[in-house]
Amino acid sequence: MKHTISVLVEDEAGVLTRIAGLFARRGFNIESLAVGPAEKVGVSRITMVVPGDDRVIEQLIKxxxxxxSVLKVQDITQIPCVERELMLVKVKATASNRSEVIQVAQIFRARIVDISEDNLTIEVVGDPGKMVAIVQMLNKFGIREVARTGKIAMTRESGVNTEYLKSLEAKV
Incomplete structure (x- = not known):
């Protein structure tokens, strides 16, 4: 199972290297990694997606x-969260299929950020599922390049689990 781990760290040189070293020494793979300033000055938030069972993740957190430099670690996998990723995708778009590529982008509320004679670069922001879905739709046109950030996530203060609500809607 994939776990999403949120780590608050002191913003100092080498902290990411020490965390990556810890993972490497124990043979863990980091599937996604995003780092940026947190709400307090001098503190950064690291969001990681790591495969492993509950016991392995519990040991990793310890x-x-x-x-x-680690201030707080939280496995937010089972906690209601807002999750987002950013992806830039360069797609073949000739005069004959350009409007169809643009329609796909509009359906996913993506933005065209660059255009050339035979390419479109599309910016997509959303949850990881949205990224997979738009790539599947754009594959038929020919994807030339993809650049994707790691997942960032925050727990929902409302406690509303949107994944649970989606599963209810699917049953109706």
């Missing part, structure tokens, strides 16, 4: 807390 190991993270042993690092000096």
């Amino acid at each position: 190991q993270l807390y042993k690092l000096i």
Whole structure:
């Protein structure tokens, strides 16, 4: 199972290297990684997606807390969250199929950020499922390049689990 781990760290040189080293020494793979300033000055938030069972992730969290610069670690996999990614995707778009590519982008509320004679670059923001879905739709045109950020996530203060609500809607 994939787990989403949120880590608050002191914003200092080498902290990401120490965390990556911890993962490497224990043979863990980081599937997604995003780092940026948090709400407090001098603190950064690291969001990681890591495969593993609950026992392995629990052990990993204990190991993270042993690092000096780590302030807080939270497995937010089962907690209602807002999750987002950013993706830039360059697609073949000739005069004959350009309008169809633009329609796909509009359906996904994506933006065209660059255009050339035979390419469109599309910016997509959304949850990881949206990224997979738009790539599937754009594949038939020919994807030339993809650049994708790691997942960022925050827990929902409302406690509303949108994944649960989506599953209810699917049944109706």
